[in-house]
Amino acid sequence: MKRNEANNKYKWNVIDLYPNDKEFFNDLDLYIEKNNLLLRFKGKLNEKGIFIQFLKESMETDKSISKINHFLKHLYVEQNNERINNLESIYNNKMQQFDGKFSWISEEVKNIGKEKIIELLESDEELKYYKNSYIEFFKHIKYLLPQKQRELISKVSNSSSIIYEMYEVMRFKDNEEKILIYKDKEYKIDQKFISDILTYSDPIEDQELRALASLKYKEDNNFRKHTFAKIYESIVKEEIESAQLVGMKSFKENFFDDDDFSINDFLELIEFTSKNSNVYYKYYDLIKKYLNLNKFYGTDSSLELFKKEKQEFSIEQAKDIIKKSLKVLGEEYINNLEYCWSNNKIDYFEDENKSTGAFTVNSYNYDSLISMNFTDDIDSISTLTHELGHAVHNLFAKQNQPRPLNGFSNMIAEVASTLNEHLLFEYLLKNEKDEKKKLTLIQNRIEFIFSNFFSAISEAEFEYQCYEASERGEVLTLDKITSILKDANNKILGKSIFNRFDKNSYKYGWISISHIFEQPFYIYKYAVSIAVSFHLYSRFKNSNDPSEIISFLKDGGSLKITELFKKYEFDCSDKNSFKGIIEEVESLVKTFDIILNSKNN
Known part of the structure; x- marks a missing residue:
């Protein structure tokens, strides 16, 4: 189903926040007025008393723009909407009138000093929860540039951020x-078709069709691969230069925290x-041998190995399965679950001008929104x-957490x-009796x-080495x-088991990351x-x-990342912590191999 064909309850309704432009501009003008104040x-x-007064007025000013920010999120699901783009x-x-106008704040906070700032925050019931944010500020104060330099950087920041937007465009x-x-047959290549053919098509008869369909789906990336390379190089250079500009010796100081x-x-x-x-190679080698194909392409790797009728699920059926699977987390969880999938909080179906993939957009003042491309199958569930x-x-x-501790990384x-x-x-595995379907799961x-x-x-190693090279x-x-x-790929995953249908496709595969x-x-x-979540799952x-x-979910961002994980007995600095997901x-x-061989024999 396409998005424009779906029932309204299966789509976001944030566009209704501003039925006319006049209301939008009224709120925008009010926000500008508060900023000027x-x-x-x-x-x-x-x-x-001024610092506390300033913080509280700043928080109220931020609240006044939240409606506009939420409204503009509609572009995630309809990127060619002319009205909202305008x-x-x-x-x-x-x-842009405020570019550089607030760069004085950091300098004045620095001059007040860490001890005084913390004392002021702890004396106020509403603001005391911001203490950790200011501790982080003073931790990185050595990177604080003089005010005039920050004003200049602020004025050009909008133009430099365009390079990030170009990728999305x-x-x-x-x-x-x-x-x-x-x-002689015509195929409309969209995400649902790709999902279906990579999973349910005939291993031998449709092998070429799978490969060609995948190339067609990604052909825009191929046509623009040199442009994407230039965009990515510009992003990497901008990140490195920004780090150097504030006195960092390397990009590593910006993206990794010793504490x-x-x-x-x-x-x-x-x-x-x-x-x-090694398990990565072993698994795909099992599939390659089972399919007995002369050539084994990446587009063959996700095929269901036993011919059976595709199971299709409606959205309501999907929700029923999800509710049953998560019922073990208790009534409190299920109540929140049902609230989060109530009408207009999830935009389910794909469209030509909707962002691909799936994501959740959070807001301090509005409910979370989910965007996805539902394709009626288990993967969509x-x-x-x-x-x-x-x-x-x-x-x-x-x-369960006050602002800003209800936000997290x-x-x-x-x-x-x-x-x-x-x-x-x-x-799903527990409730599946069919051995073939169990194998698919x-x-x-x-x-x-x-x-x-x-x-x-x-992919992280690839990214790291790109930054190192730059x-x-x-x-x-x-x-x-x-x-x-x-x-x-060779370093992390070993020698590739896949043949290439198109010898140049690897040159633009990275663009989709x-x-x-x-x-x-x-x-x-x-x-x-995923290693931490498996740790919690195993303990459960x-x-x-x-x-x-439930305690972990309620903790939000009240602790630093590694401190939070240690609270639940996962130590990021101990590589033994990651053994569970490998095992x-x-x-x-091993189970897959046993079942596959029993069926094959």
Whole structure:
């Protein structure tokens, strides 16, 4: 189903926040007026009572823009909406008047001093929860540039951020429907078709069609691969130069924290994974041998191995399965779950100008929103389960932590979402009697771990080496980027078992790794998160007591990342902590091999 055909309850309704432009501009003008009023505090923050007054007015000012920010999120699901694109442009242009106007704040906070700031915050019941934010500020104060330099940087920050926006525009805006003609038959190539053909098509008869369909689906990336390479090089250089500008010796100081997840933790995780990835090759070798194909392409790797009728699920059926799988977490969890999937909180179906993939958008003042592309299958149920994990986590944190402690980092966030997928798999496998369907579930589970742990680490190594090369002064040409990608894959995953249908496709495969463009050094955090969530899941299986999981969700961002994980007995600096997820996938591949051989014989 396409988004424009769906019932309204299955779509976001944030566009209804502003039925007309006049209301939008009224709120925008009010926000600008409040921002101008904040300028009266310049040079006065050190006066008695002024710092607290300034913080409270700043918080109220931020609240006044939350409606506009929530409204503009509609562009995630309809990127070619002319009205909202115009309003966003006007908003951005009007906000440029404040470029550099608030750079004095950091300098004045610095002059007040850490001890005095903490004392002031602790004396106020509402603001005391911001203490940790200011402790972090003073921790990094050595990187605080003089005010005039910060004013200049602030004035050019909008133009420098355009390079990030270009990736989104190139990937998703102005995309046209793709048609593939194969053996005199016409195929409309969208995400649902790709999902179906990579899973349910005939291994031999449809092998070429799978490969051609995948190439057609990604052909925009191929046509623009050199442009994407230049965009990525610009992003990497901008990040490195920004770090150097504030006095950092390396990009590593910006993306890794010695007091939390350090660069040594990262490098040791890379090394640990490279030494424990033999299972990756073993699994795909089993599939290759079973399919008995002369050539084995990446587009053959996710095929269901036994011919059976595809199971299709409606959204309501999917929700019923999810609710049953998560019921073990207790009534409080289920109540929050049902709230998070109530009408208009999830945008389910794909569209040509909707962002691909699935994601959850959080807000301090509004409910979480989920966007996905539902394709009626088990994979879609898994995706929905994952995103609901985020939404429920956000809700628990809001219910139990004051602002800003109800916000948390990506590494914490992905624990809740992947934990849901562990529970979904357990429920599906437990309730499946058909051995062939069990094998498919195990296959999906293995690929889930491969994608979110092994492949994530491989992509993180690729990203790290790109930054290392750029910092050494090397130019990130398309050939250089693809060479780094090949080396990273070989290091983490070993020699590739796949043949290439198209010898040049690897040159643009990296373009689909959106996080390297939009959230540098996010990917490795995903791998850490899935290891933590498996740790919590294993402990729950042993105890049948969900209280520890609910406690984790309620903790929100009240502790530092590694401190929070240690609270639940997962130590990021001890690589033994990651053995559990490795042992799980090795056990799954062994079971997969046994069942596959029994069916084959």
